[in-house]
Amino acid sequence: MTELRACRNCRAITTEERCPICGGETTDQWQGYVFILNKDKSRIAQEMGADNGEFALRVR
């Protein structure tokens, strides 16, 4: 099983050491998995300022 990581900058979930979205540093120290299908209808997405995709709720 591949370990999932989260971007420190935009909180996107990835398996890479560099975020494929913003190029930021990723970490395995994160909590809370959020999958956003439609950011316009997702209150969580609007609060996070996130786009559609997989994100971590909290990144250390």
Ligand SMILES: [Zn+2]
């Ligand atoms: Zn990022």
